[in-house]
Amino acid sequence: MFTTRRTWRSALAVLGAAAVIASAPAPALAASSAPWIAYGGTSVNNARVPAGPVELTTRSPRAFDTLTYVVDGRVVSAPATATQLPDGDWSATARADLSGFAGRVSVTARLTSGRSSSSIAKSVRVVDPASTLGNGSAGTITRPSRVARAQFGDGRPGALTTGLRGGSPRTVLTGDQTITRKGTVLDGVQIEGCLVVKADDVVVRNSRIVCHRPGRQLAVNVADGTRNLVIEDSEIDATGTDVGIGWGNYTLRRVNLHGSADGARWGTKVTIEDSWIHDMSREDGLHSDAMQTTSASDVVIRHNTLDPSNHGDPLNAAIMIGTETGQRSLKNVRIEGNYLGGGAYTVNIRSDANIAGLVLKDNVFEDNSRYGAVVAPTGKDIVFAGNVMGWTGKAISVDAR
Structure with missing residues (x-):
């Protein structure tokens, strides 16, 4: 897991030795x-x-x-x-x-x-003159951009299109829950605790997971070897935890995830679509990302709203990409059609990442980061296509590491 110290060392390296005077x-x-x-x-x-x-x-x-x-x-x-x-x-x-x-x-x-x-x-x-994030201070844009409205319309992932679809949950389960039976379906359930999934083909829908556990690593823990977890039309309130959900072999659809330091951590076989990951928390010793990976393969991130910003603090990144653990590689990853904002850089790709097939395509960026839309190393197997700034409609610039 990256540290705040490393994040700001990288940012300063990108910015160079510009003189700074209090404002x-x-x-x-x-x-x-x-x-x-x-x-x-x-x-x-x-x-x-x-x-x-x-x-x-x-x-x-x-x-x-x-x-x-x-x-x-x-x-x-x-x-x-x-x-x-x-x-x-x-x-x-x-x-x-x-x-x-x-x-x-x-x-x-x-x-x-x-x-x-x-x-x-x-x-x-x-x-964008509408942005309150100037001179490296904290702030966010408060209005949807012209391009975002045109691309996402009223169906842009947010409060009205993610989370529970059928009102309040019918059943309340108190305390941490562990699922061990293959094919379990939780529908209309509120879990007042954290969730561990140790069985294949589990489905959670129209439900809410409320895991308020400072110091807890994962609000939703997909155990090693577990396959095909699906969470849809649900809310993950992970306030205080390190990570909302991780690590691999899961799908999120129309999920409202918020409150943790990192939202979704992904490894192998992950699909996240039509979801809203937002309002991450700043924790000592950690930086905060809506999404983060340190090794991944076969991942699709499609048509989501991703912005870690919280009360004017843009935090670290909407998507943070590195390959320093696990298989130490990133293969076959597509990030397309998303609405992205916040962060020091909104998309931050480490210079030492080992990448074989990363596509960032047709994403709309808001101008509420500290330093820019994307920072990425050169000479890597990365395809950038159709990514634009929301307030101008112009192609984003990619800052080179």
Whole structure:
């Protein structure tokens, strides 16, 4: 299981050594040995900047008279006059209009001094102005995106399309339950405890599992060697547990899973479709993902809503992929037609993953991650096709490890 320390070490490695200064209220920027651009008190390198009018500040140890911002060859600000700061640097702030831009863009600050000129170019991530997740702080988008509405409509997996379909459960079972009889069917049952399945061909439908057990590894434990568990039209309330369900040989359909640190952990022969995995919890020593694998084969993740975010905390990833345990490989895995959001990166694929056949296709991403939609290693057997950002409809960018 990954640690929070490892997660943030990876994130910092991706972002590089960008200077960070506390924000809100915006502090005086520290003296610099080289020119730089700041937004909201933070170095603009790889910052999240809303697609609209924003104030950008440039400072330099070399004197300059005026500042103008340019994006993709287009002037986006009026000239601003520079002033000298008490520490000797020169600084100017101009209002740049980034409306109409999206994704990674290069912002150039043109500095003039008499008849001479110079420029500074920095990479900026222009994001949905409706997002409250800016400058690495916590927050989420509160409205469905245009593309998500078009693709999923009212049938997008969520509160109205997942969980119990027939009202309240008819039977209540108190305490942890273990199923040992092949072909057992639980229909209309509420389990006030955790569930262990040790028999093949078990079906759980129109039921609710309420496993509130801090420190418990699994709310639903599919025992080794068990085959063909199906959970459908049900709720797994795994508040406080490490993992909602794991590890292999199971199917979830129209399941509402929430509350655990990791939602679904998958290994061999797993299908998850039309389900809603959300509101994961942050636990000491763990990061939190809607889904995670450390070794897998023959997996289909189709038409789900996956977002680990909880009360403004985006947590780690909607889908975290690695191959550091078990067979130490990932084979024949399809992730398609899902609605994905949250996380440091929404989909995070480890650089050391041993991959033979991973497809991410036709997924819609919301812009409520900290750093981007996908981070993945290059040179792996991964197919990306038809994945778009929900607020623009444009193809996602994949950040390389």
